[in-house]
Every structure is written in structure tokens, then in C-alpha cells.
Amino acid sequence: MSDPAEVQMAEMRERARTIRARDLRMVFGAGLGHIGGEFSAIDILVTLYFAVLRIDPADPTAPDRDRFVLSKGHSAAALYATLAEAGFFPTAELDAFMAPMSRLNGHPDRNKVPGVETNTGPLGHGLPVAVGMALAARLDGSGRRTFALTGDGELQEGSMWEAAMAAAQFGLDNLVAIVDRNGLQQGDFTERTMRLEPLADKWRAFGWAVREVDGHDIGAMTALLRGVPFEPGRPSCVIAHTHKGQGISFARDRVEWHHHVPTADEFARALAELEASA
Amino acid sequence: MTAVVTRDELFDCREAFARALLEIAEADARVVTVVNDSVGSTKLGALKRRFPDRFINVGIAEQNLVAVGAGLANGGRIPFVCGASPFLTGRGLEQIKVDAAYSNANVKLVGVSSGLAYGELGPTHHSIEDLAWTRAIANLTVVVPADPNETAQAVHAAHAAVGPYFLRTSRMPVPTVHRPDYEFRVGRAALLRDGTDVTIIANGVLVSRAVDAATLLFGDGISARVLNMATLSPIDREAIVDAARSTGAIVTAEEHTVRGGLGGAVAEVVVSEHPVPMRILGVPGVFAPTGSAEFLLDHFGLNAVGIAAAARDLVAGRRR
DSSP states (O other), X not given: OOOHHHHHHHHHHHHHHHHHHHHHHHHHHHTOOOHXXXXXXXXXXXXXXXXXXXXXXXXXXXXXXXXXEXXXXXXXXXXXXXXXXXXXXXXXXXXXXXXXXXXXXXXXXXXXXXXXXXXXXXXXXXXXXXXXXXHHHHHHTOOOOEXXXXXXXXXXXXXXXXXXXXXXXXXXXXXXXXXXXXXXXXXXXXXXXXXXXXXXXXXXXXXXXXXXXXXXXXXXXHHHHTTOOSSTTSOEEEEEEOOTTXXXXXXXXXXXXXXXXXXXXXXXXXXXXXXXXX | OOOOOEEEEEEOHHHHHHHHHHHHHHHOTTEEEEEXXXXXXXXXXXXXXXOGGGEEEOOSOHHHHHHHHHHHHHTTOEEEEEEEHHHHHHHTHHHIIIIIIITTOOOEEEEESOBTTTGGGOTTTOBSSHHHHHHTSTTOEEEOOOSHXXXXXXXXXXXXXXXXXXXXXXXXXXXXXXXXXXXOOTTOOEEEEOOSSEXXXXXXXXXXXXXXXXXXXXXXXXXXXXXXXXXXXXXXXHHHHHHHHHHSOEEEEEEEESXXXXXXXXXXXXXXXXXXXXXXXXXOSSOOOSOOHHHHHHHTTOSHHHHHHHHHHHHHHHHO
């Protein structure tokens, strides 16, 4: 494995494994959290933070940094673990997740946590704000890009489609929406709750350039996201096919793991699985 | 200190708002205007022609309207997000809370045609809950100017300050209530007329009516203080407590439901700092019947006669 690209991919996979283990500890320690949707998103976050985003953890408010928006704000633990791994704040602070007076709230707060761009939590907020960020970049004549990671259930919010229309209308090819298409929402499968398919066609019909990818294949996602915009003059949408709870066999694709907090036994078994995958 | 209500000319404060915003946009390239199709009703046509690149129309989509403003602020822009107040605040309320106020985004929200201004169009278009909604949100400055001079100054003040603002303007023609040398200060009530028997606290369209009520009361031998409480949040606690202590009775008057607006804000201070009898005048917790804005204000007693009657009642109650 002397190919530098392959070495980098191996490093990123190892980071993803580390972040999953930290996320698991955070949720177990806090007694609260959203492991399912965090584990579906972590490979996407690792791809962005370690191969795509032009950011400097030492200068988190640099004007021309790329912007990342976690539209699915309930995956905050995964974002915090990723930001800490990237060097925005010490990993030791992750133990304070949701502790009284901690800055690591259950949903991210840009006024407290370096690297967070806008406060999210209620679904349907992040992508519309990202449209404004992309407009600001264009007004500035800046080459910075804006990436928003959305849930799939979140696409049931009408505000997401207001944003989708606007991004296409304004020709924002500096904007990328990544859909964490894990197929589940809090209560059931998305398709049994409020159907999203044909999802790629919907985005195309709204004027976006769409690509689909395995959301756990860091190499494929790196290649894809380094190639944005997919079409000049159009915003880019990546539908990342993922599994809720990816990395823990007994949590994978299980609806109850949306916000299930592991028991001590489940915690030990899950950690053992993650360690064995190293 | 005595206010001069000049009735020979009435003004639409949207004109003052649009002029002030154009001045600011000329002077500061960071300023961007964001609208929801409402170019005409916000009177921003000239600004759109002058700065087409810095004029963003998101269409009829108020959630996106506010959110796009927050995103522009993240990029160092100063967005003025303008729309009819009932839809801007009602449809965009969670975005106002989360994307603007909680995120501490430097967004200036401007609600036009607020209160009962849309008159005959009916309760769907009345914005008589917007102040209760917005003042309940932390980290959001809420300003309700009374005349063109104060409107222009409030727009400049919003631009000068860093942080989220909500400016509530009307389309109802109003007289000037402030002298040309008046200086608007965020968070400070303006004393328009001093008095000893009762204080009338009003904002927006109701301020000139409050001054007229004080004139009527003067004829009855009642000395009424008049405060223009243009900033609803953060409210001028000092002026309210002083009014309670010095005059012993307070009437509030607002173009808004009596639930949770100016009256509620004043009462919160009065009951905790210096309890005195109060009357809260506004729309009494109902959807308004059909009628023009002027008709509806009269219908609900939101005029000089109605305000004076409430003040008289309070003073008579104390003298009994």
C-alpha cells in the first residue's frame, strides 16, 4: 500500500472508525443522542473534512473558507467528533457532550463551537441558509464553496424545496447539497412515512445536477466531491446511499436506533465491533 | 419636549424606509436587500434599479427569505430582509428564531404593512401578533417607529448595530410626531409630553393619537405624560418605572393584539417593579371585522378619544 492516495484513504477510514467510537462514547456518556443518523453520516463528514473542504482549524473564521452546514443538526455528536479530530478543539472536550454548561449542546451552536457556521436543529433550516452563503460568495467574487449535509427525512420539510428552487434559479454552482439517504426517519422508513422517491428525479426537476454514490465509500465520495460543480451554472446534489447505524451490526438499518441510547452491554459489544474493524 | 403633531401633511413611512435603505446601500457595499416578490409593496423599486446585483428576490417563500438573509450575513454581508409583516413573521418565525436570533446572524428584518394596515384584506393580512412573537425571542432587537424621521433613523441604527433586528413599519399615513432635531436611541423611550396624573405609552401608528389624547385630557384638567416606546425589545425599564412612580397610572396603546405586545411588555415591568393601575389598549383578542385600517382603529377605540377615555377612567378610579 505505497500508493499515496490509497494511504490517504486508509487514514480516512481509520479516522471514521475513531470518530464512530468517540460518537458512541459521547452518546453513551450523555445518555442522549442520535447514533443511527450519526453513523450514516460519519463517512461523509470524514470525506468532507479530510479531503474536500478548504478550511483551516487554526483560523475557523477566515473569510474565504469553504462553508459546511449540518442541516441535519441532530447529528451534532458526529460533527463535534469530526471537528475535534480535524483540530478545531481538543478531543478531550468531547466528554462534555450535553453536560450542564458545556458548549457541546445537543444541536450545534456557532456562537460557541468553532467550525460551526449556523445553528441547526429544527429540520429544514440548513440548506436555505447555505443558499444565502453561496450567494454571498458569488457577490464577493470568491471561489469558496458551500456544502450542506441534509437528512433524507428532512426533505419532507417544504423549506428545503424553497431553497432548492432558489439555488437553481440563482445558478449557484458553488453550492453542494449532500443527502444522507439512509432511508429511515425517526418513526419508520421514509417511503412508508412520506415518499421521497424518485428522489434524484426530483432534484433534477428542480434544476440541480445530481450524482448518486455509496455514502460509505470514502474513495468514491472523495473523487466525486472533488469534481464539483458537476455542471457549470447548476447547483450540485449528491445522493449518498447510506445505512443508519453503519458500523454496528445490530444497529444497522434499525429504526429504533434513531435515538436509542445503548445499554452497557450494547455499548461494550458495539465498541468491540468498531475496534475489531481496525 | 412637547411634541408637535403636524397634520397638514401625512406620510407613508415606507417611503422614508426605502430612502434610508438606498442611502445606506450607496454608502456601504456590504448591504444587500432580500425580498419575497414584494418589490412594490416594500417601495424598493428604486433600490432594485440602482443595485440590481445586491437585490435578491427569493420569490414567495418566507422561510427561505429569512434563511437566505442569515446565510448572506455569514458571508459578511448586511442583509435587509423585507416583506409584508404578517408573512415575514408568521411564515418565517422559526427562521427568525433559529437562523437569525439564536445564530446571532447580522440580519435586519423589516416588516412592512404591519398591524391593521391591510384593513379590508382581512385578518389573514393583519399583522397584530408580530410583536408578541418577535419580542418573545431572545437576542432580537424589536423597533416600531412612529413617523418618517424615526423610521429613517431606525434603519440607520439597525445598519450601524451588529446583530439581528426586527423593524416594524406601517403603510398607514401618519403625521410627524418628532421635531426635526429628534434623536432616536435604541432601547430608550422618547418623552413627547410630560405630565403628572397618568402616562400614555404608545408606539408606531398610535403615537400621534396618544399625543392627541393628552391634548384632550389637558382640556379636562388631567396632566398626561406621553412616551413613545419605539424600542419594544430591549424595553426601557427605567422610563416605565419612572412613569409608574411619577404618574401612578399607565395606559398603553398599540396597533396589535392586547396579548403580549407593548401592553404586555410594559405590564411585565410594572408588576415586578412598581405596580400601578394600567389599561392595555389594542385589538382585544379577536379577528377584526371588515373595514379599512382607519375604520378598524376607530372600531377598537385606538384613537385619541378612546385613549383619553381609558386615561380618564384610571385617574377617576384613583380619585374616588
